[in-house]
Amino acid sequence: MEKVINETDDKIKQYNVCVSYFDTLQECSFSCCFPVNVKPPVIVSADILKFPRTEYICGENFALDGIEAKVCFSDNEFLLYNYGENEGLFSSDVTTLNKTGNNEVEIKIRNKYNNDGFKYILTVIVKENRLVSIDIGKNNEGDVYFRLGKQYTDKVFFDHFSVTKHFEYNKGMTHDIKNNVVFNFEKLQYLGNGSFTGVLYARYTENEKTYYGEYVCDASGNNRIILLTPLPVSLTTEKAESVNISNLAQKLKSANITYKVRYQDNTELTFTGDVFNNNTYSCNGVTYTINCNKNSIWLDWKADKMDCKETSLEAGKLYIEDFWYYGEEDLIKSVDFKNEKTLIFESENIIPEDLSSYFSATVEYITGCKITINGNQLNKSIDKENKLITVSYNGLKFQHSFSYSYSSNGD
Known part of the structure; x- marks a missing residue:
């Protein structure tokens, strides 16, 4: 045979197989060749x-x-x-x-x-790879500041923190969470000036199960959460009974005037007017300054530090508009009464039904603020014997009398 079939050939191949025979008696040889197709083993x-x-x-x-x-x-x-x-x-x-x-x-x-x-x-x-816990990690280096009582969007939290799922099996596999997360803070250690270190909590719900995670700081104690003092939202004032309000602007800085500032987190700060130094008082990271113009009195306020969302220091005004705490009569400087129509009537028995439209008044407060009062808000009394109409405001403390007459047909 001329060729041995190689079992490693990987395709069907055709080989030429030759068979030879040698006749020793006749001293001759015979040969026969034919093609053979060989397939690999299966x-x-x-x-x-x-x-x-x-x-x-x-x-x-x-x-x-x-x-x-x-x-x-x-x-x-x-x-x-x-x-x-x-x-x-x-x-x-x-x-x-x-x-x-x-x-x-x-x-x-x-x-x-x-x-x-x-x-x-x-x-x-x-x-099933059950979710067993969630973890909060910080995205960037450095402390991050939030303000107590302020509402933040999820985007603000996710800009600074990541929330990750951890599973029962294959613990190296994690998934970030972007939905169904509720964040809230808790104060830890007081730092002074109204600020605290804080802990951030995350609550995540999936398949009717709730998971909780928290972040305080990294292992070295850095990358903290700082909770700044809340911002003021309203102001009320009270006065002692003995206070004379003849000069309110000065009395605002006396110990007999009490201020109550309410903050975004519903906490309150109470202080008296004698804490102001040159019209300014600072407390818990906010500075208050007494200011006024001819119309009103207010406290300007400004926060001392910015939170993670603010681009400039937060500031605002708290108006001292609750004059009724003092009694309005103490705050009125003067009342200017006016008659708007000629006071001539047909007879003493005929007094116009629209008598209120005959009068008005301008009230000036000690702050310089002025308001106009129409006749419906004024008290009116008629003295027919002396032909006088007396107009008053706020009891009898402020009043003025106007003469009236009758037309010729009424005499």
């Missing part, structure tokens, strides 16, 4: 000697790493295939395992000589 069986991983978490990809098989061929030959050296000869019909419980995975072992192969069914167990 796999007739395969045994898995080492299995790949057979337990997974729902959502993981199936992996063939570690598989080793003994493959028997039709020519009674057998070979050992392992994934490390023969990765291309193994494949599966599953990429991602998304169903919990027992899953059947079809593994195909390919013939190294051709595309023939052998299929093996492997059962793997897929477990």
Whole structure:
């Protein structure tokens, strides 16, 4: 025979086989050649000697790493295939395992000589990867400032912090959370000037279960949460009974005037007017300054520090408009009464029904503020004997009398 068939040839090939015969009696030889088609051996069986991983978490990809098989061929030959050296000869019909419980995975072992192969069914167990906790991490270096009582959007929190899921299995796998998170603060250590170190809590709900996480600072004690004093939102004042309000602007700085400032977190600060130094008082990270114009009196306020959202120092005004705490009569400087129509009536028995429209008044307060009062807000009394109409405001303290007369037809 001229050629020995090589079993490693991986395709169908045609060989020319020659058979020779030599006749020793006649001392002659005969030869015959003919073509032969040779196919590679096929796999007739395969045994898995080492299995790949057979337990997974729902959502993981199936992996063939570690598989080793003994493959028997039709020519009674057998070979050992392992994934490390023969990765291309193994494949599966599953990429991602998304169903919990027992899953059947079809593994195909390919013939190294051709595309023939052998299929093996492997059962793997897929477990639900339960969420067990959440964690809050800080995105950037440095302390971050929030203001007590102020409302912040989720975006502000996520700009500074990340909230991460942690699972029962495969603990190295995490997922960031961006929805269904509620944040809130708690004060820890007082730093002075109205500020505290704080802890940030996150509450996350998934599948009707609630998980909690918290952040205070990093392991070295840096990257803290600083909770600044809340901002003021309203002001009320009270006076002692003995206070004479003849000069309110000065009395505002006396011990007999009490201020109550309410903040965004519904806490209150109470102080008296004698704490002002040159019209200014600072407390808990906010500075208050007495100011006024001809119309009103107020406290200007300004925060000493900015929070993470502010681009400039917060500031505002708290108007001292609650004059009724003092009694309005104490705050009125003068009342200017006017008659708007000629006071001539037809007869003493006929007084116009619209008498109120005949009068008005301008009230000036000690702050310089002036308001106009119409006749409906004025008290009126008529002295027919002396032909006088007396108009008053705020009891009898402010009043004025106007003369009236009758027309010729009424005399």
